[in-house]
Amino acid sequence: xxxxxxxxxxxxxxxxxxxxxxxxxxxxxxxxxxxxxxxxxxxxxxxxxxxxxxxxxxxxxxxxxxxxxxxxxxxxxxxxxxxxxxxxxxxxxxxxxxxxxxxxxxxxx
Amino acid sequence: xxxxxxxxxxxxxxxxxxxxxxxxxxxxxxxxxxxxxxxxxxxxxxxxxxxxxxxxxxxxxxxxxxxxxxxxxxxxxxxxxxxxxxxxxxxxxxxxxxxxxxxxxxxxxxxxx
Numbered sequence: 001x002x003x004x005x006x007x008x009x010x011x012x013x014x015x016x017x018x019x020x021x022x023x024x025x026x027x028x029x030x031x032x033x034x035x036x037x038x039x040x041x042x043x044x045x046x047x048x049x050x051x052x053x054x055x056x057x058x059x060x061x062x063x064x065x066x067x068x069x070x071x072x073x074x075x076x077x078x079x080x081x082x083x084x085x086x087x088x089x090x091x092x093x094x095x096x097x098x099x100x101x102x103x104x105x106x107x108x109x
Numbered sequence: 110x111x112x113x114x115x116x117x118x119x120x121x122x123x124x125x126x127x128x129x130x131x132x133x134x135x136x137x138x139x140x141x142x143x144x145x146x147x148x149x150x151x152x153x154x155x156x157x158x159x160x161x162x163x164x165x166x167x168x169x170x171x172x173x174x175x176x177x178x179x180x181x182x183x184x185x186x187x188x189x190x191x192x193x194x195x196x197x198x199x200x201x202x203x204x205x206x207x208x209x210x211x212x213x214x215x216x217x218x219x220x221x222x
Contacts, residue, residue, distance in 0.1 A: 042201075
C-alpha cells in the first residue's frame with residue numbers, strides 16, 4: 001500500500017553536491033527503509049532505520065528518523081553521476097510496507 | 110549470494126490471453142511480494158504472502174490471482190490481459206522474523222499487444 005509521501009518529486013544537482021530527500025508517513029512504523037531504483041531494474045535496499053533510532057550512517061548515506069513528526073530524510077553526500085536513480089522510502093507497519101511516491105534524483109556531471 | 114529469481118524476463122502476450130509469472134525467493138525467506146510498475150510510474154503493490162498465506166492485498170485486479178507454494182515460490186496469474194497490463198512486474202522476498210528488508214528480483218517485462 002502507498003500512503004507515504006516523498007519530496008521533492010524530482011531533484012537535479014551537480015556532481016559533488018549533497019542531495020537530501022524527505023519522506024513523510026501517516027501511521028506508526030516499526031522501521032523505515034530506503035530503496036534505490038535504476039531505470040528498468042528492481043529496487044535495491046539502501047538502509048533501514050528502526051523506530052527507536054534517530055540517525056544512521058552507511059558510507060555516503062545518512063538517514064534520520066523523527067517519529068514525532070512521522071518523517072525521515074535521506075542525505076547522499078558528495079554525489080556521483082552513478083547516484084542518478086529513483087529513491088523510495090517504505091515504512092514497515094506491522095509487516096505491511098507503506099511506500100512513498102519516490103524522488104527522481106539526477107546528478108549532472 | 111542467491112537472489113530473487115523471476116521468470117520469464119520478458120513476455121509478450123495478446124489481449125485477452127493469460128500469463129503466468131514466477132518468482133523464486135531467497136532461501137529461508139518466508140514472505141513474497143508482487144509489484145507492478147507501469148512506464149514512468151512508481152511501483153504499485155499488488156499482493157503479498159507470508160508462509161504461503163495471503164498477508165496483504167493492494168491494487169491487484171480481480172483478473173489477477175497469485176499463490177505461494179509449499180517450496181515458497183510464488184506465481185502471479187493474469188487473465189483476460191489488457192493493454193494497460195503492460196508493465197514491469199517485480200517480485201520481492203524478505204524474512205519477517207529477522208526484520209529483513211525486501212530483496213527484489215530483476216522483474217518480468219510484460220508487453221500486451
